[in-house]
Amino acid sequence: MNDDSIHADLTGSATGRIAKERLYHWLLFGCAAVTVFVTVSIVLTLAADAITFFEDVELFSFLTGTEWESRRGEYGVLPLVNATLTVTLISAVVAIPIGTAAAVYLSEYASDRMRSILKPALEILAGIPTVVYGYLALVYLTPWLRATGLELNLFNLLSASIMVGILIVPMVSSLSEDAMSAVPDELRQAGYGLGATKYEVSTGIVIPAAVSGIFSSYILALSRAIGETMIVVMAAGAQARMFDTANPFAHLFQSGQTMTAAMVHAVTSDAVGGTPEFYSMFAIGLTLFFITFAMNLLSNRIATRYREEYQ
Amino acid sequence: MNFGLPTLTNTANTSTANSATNDESTTPLERDRPADGSSSTDAGRSSTRATTETDTIIEARGVDVYYDADQALQSVDIEIPERQVTAMIGPSGCGKSTFLRSINRMNDLIDIARVEGELRFHGKNVYDEDVDPVALRRKIGMVFQKPNPFPKSIRDNVAYGLEVQGTTDDIDERVERALKNAALWDEVRDQLDKSGLELSGGQQQRLCIARAIATDPEVILMDEPASALDPVATSKIEDLIEELAEEYTVVIVTHNMQQAARISDKTAVFLTGGELVEFGETEKIFENPDHDRVEDYITGKFG
Numbered sequence A: 001m002n003d004d005s006i007h008a009d010l011t012g013s014a015t016g017r018i019a020k021e022r023l024y025h026w027l028l029f030g031c032a033a034v035t036v037f038v039t040v041s042i043v044l045t046l047a048a049d050a051i052t053f054f055e056d057v058e059l060f061s062f063l064t065g066t067e068w069e070s071r072r073g074e075y076g077v078l079p080l081v082n083a084t085l086t087v088t089l090i091s092a093v094v095a096i097p098i099g100t101a102a103a104v105y106l107s108e109y110a111s112d113r114m115r116s117i118l119k120p121a122l123e124i125l126a127g128i129p130t131v132v133y134g135y136l137a138l139v140y141l142t143p144w145l146r147a148t149g150l151e152l153n154l155f156n157l158l159s160a161s162i163m164v165g166i167l168i169v170p171m172v173s174s175l176s177e178d179a180m181s182a183v184p185d186e187l188r189q190a191g192y193g194l195g196a197t198k199y200e201v202s203t204g205i206v207i208p209a210a211v212s213g214i215f216s217s218y219i220l221a222l223s224r225a226i227g228e229t230m231i232v233v234m235a236a237g238a239q240a241r242m243f244d245t246a247n248p249f250a251h252l253f254q255s256g257q258t259m260t261a262a263m264v265h266a267v268t269s270d271a272v273g274g275t276p277e278f279y280s281m282f283a284i285g286l287t288l289f290f291i292t293f294a295m296n297l298l299s300n301r302i303a304t305r306y307r308e309e310y311q
Numbered sequence B: 001m002n003f004g005l006p007t008l009t010n011t012a013n014t015s016t017a018n019s020a021t022n023d024e025s026t027t028p029l030e031r032d033r034p035a036d037g038s039s040s041t042d043a044g045r046s047s048t049r050a051t052t053e054t055d056t057i058i059e060a061r062g063v064d065v066y067y068d069a070d071q072a073l074q075s076v077d078i079e080i081p082e083r084q085v086t087a088m089i090g091p092s093g094c095g096k097s098t099f100l101r102s103i104n105r106m107n108d109l110i111d112i113a114r115v116e117g118e119l120r121f122h123g124k125n126v127y128d129e130d131v132d133p134v135a136l137r138r139k140i141g142m143v144f145q146k147p148n149p150f151p152k153s154i155r156d157n158v159a160y161g162l163e164v165q166g167t168t169d170d171i172d173e174r175v176e177r178a179l180k181n182a183a184l185w186d187e188v189r190d191q192l193d194k195s196g197l198e199l200s201g202g203q204q205q206r207l208c209i210a211r212a213i214a215t216d217p218e219v220i221l222m223d224e225p226a227s228a229l230d231p232v233a234t235s236k237i238e239d240l241i242e243e244l245a246e247e248y249t250v251v252i253v254t255h256n257m258q259q260a261a262r263i264s265d266k267t268a269v270f271l272t273g274g275e276l277v278e279f280g281e282t283e284k285i286f287e288n289p290d291h292d293r294v295e296d297y298i299t300g301k302f303g
Ligand SMILES: Nc1ncnc2c1ncn2[C@@H]1O[C@H](COP(=O)(O)OP(=O)(O)OP(=O)(O)O)[C@@H](O)[C@H]1O
Pocket: B067, B072, B090, B091, B092, B093, B094, B095, B096, B097, B098, B099, B110, B112
C-alpha cells in the first residue's frame, strides 16, 4: 500500500465527472420532455381551434349527426367515423393474418439466407410513398375487384381499405418478427426437446411469449391505418356515407369519406380559414385523437392480460 | 399422427427381446412405414447387442460430428445401457453437449451441424431417412443446462409435452405424477397456476425435469442439469436422478467429477479433440482407468 491509494480522491470532483453526469442527465431529460411538450401542444392547438368550431356547431349534433355535408352546414361526424373504422377494420383483416404469418415465417422458418433477402425487401415495401398505393388502388385494384364480379363504384371503400391493409403488412410483419426473434432460443429448444413440431413451437411457445410485442405491432399498424390519408383520398372518394344497418356491407361498394379525407377536403376547399368548414378540421382531428388514444389504452389492457413474459 | 397413446405403452415391448425389431416398426420412430413388418432387413443387426445385466438402448458406431469444417466428435463408439445412469465427463469444448444433442437429433436445429456414422436407438439408426426427429424426441426427453421453463403456469409447463403429443385424458393426474417424480409436488401443489418463472432456480430445474418425464420418454438426456444450482438444490437433483434411473435411462453430462462418481453406473470420458477415450463402469473409470490421460484428467492434472 502506498500513500497515494490511501489518500485517494473519492469525491470525483477533480475530473468533473459529477458535473458531466449531471449535464447528460438534463440533456437526456430535455429530449424526453420535448416529445411530451410537442404532444401536449398539438392537443391544445387542436382543442383551441375545435372550440371555435363548436361556437357554430353544437357538440351534440356533431357527435351524433348522421350527415356530413359542409355545403349545407351539416356537420355530423358519424359517417366519417364509419368510413374510418371500416378502413381500419378491413385493413386489419388483411394485414394481421398476413403480417403475423410472414413474421412467423421470417423468425422461425426462413433460413438465414432467405431472411437476409426478405427483410430488406419488406423494408423497401414500407418505404414506398402512399400516393403510389393510392394510384395502384384506383387504377389496378378496383378494376380487378370489378372483374371478379363485385359491383364497385369507381371510388369505393373496399379497394381503399384493402390497399391500406397491404400498406401496413410490412409494419406488422417487421415489428412482430422483432418481437419473435427476441424470444430466447432456450424456450424453442425446450419445445423441440419435448417432441414439438416447428409449427407447435411457433404457435404454442414463440407467439405467446412475444404476444405483447406482436400486439404493439398491431396497434402501431392500425393507428397508421386510422390516420392514413392519401390512399383513401385517392381511391375512396369524398362522399360521406352512413352505415346502413339493413345492409351492413353496402357502404363498402360505394364511395366514402374518412375523417382524414374530410380534413383534407376542409383545408383544400377553404385555405384561408375562418369558416366553420375550415374549423371542422380541428374538431375531426380531436375526435381522431381520442379514438386512437382509446384504442391504445384498450390494447394495452389486452396485451397485459395475455402476456407470457419471459425473463 | 399416431404417436399418441402407443408411445406411453411401448416401454414394455422394447425391453424384452433382441428380435423385437419388427415390433419396433410399429413404435412411432419411423414415419411412412407400412405396418406389415416389411422392415425385416433390420432384424439381423440387433442380434449383436450386448447382453450384460441390462440391454443396450443407445448405441453409437463411428459417430463424427462436424460444425461446418470443424470436427467436434471423432468416431465415437459407445453402448449406453438401459435404465442406468451414464455420465459423460471431459474438459470444456470436448463435445459432450454435441454428443448428447446428436442422440435426439437436436443438432438438426443447428444449420451448420452435420452428423456421420450410426447412432442406434433400440437398434434403429436415428439418422435413417425414414426417422422422424419429432417422433424420436418424444421418446428421448431432454433437460438443459440452464433451467428453461416456459413463461406459462406450472401446470401448463408440465402439460405442454402431453399436449403436443396428443394426450388429452388424465392431464391433471399425469401432471401430478410428473411433479411428484420430480420431487417438486410438495412445494408447488397449491400454486399450479403460478408462472414457472416465479420458482427458484432449483425448483425451475425440477420443473423442467417434470416436464421431460411427464410424457414418459424412455431416455432422459441431461446437459449439466445442476451447474446453475447451489449445493442443496444440486443434491436434490442428484437424488432425483438416481430415482429416475429405476424407470428411465439417464444420460447426463457433468463437469463435476464427484457428481459423476456419485450418481452414475457408467462413465464416458471425452477428451479434447472430440475423442471418447474411455468408457466403462464408473468405479473402474475413477479407480483404475486404462488410459493415463483419463487418470490425469480425473485426478486434475489436466484439463
Ligand atoms: N452451435 C455450434 N456451432 C459451431 N460450433 C459449435 C457449436 N456448438 C459447439 N461447437 C463446437 O464444438 C465443440 C464441442 O462443443 P460442445 O458444446 O459439444 O462441448 P462441451 O463438451 O459440451 O463443452 P462444455 O463442457 O463447455 O459445455 C467446440 O469446439 C465448440 O466450439
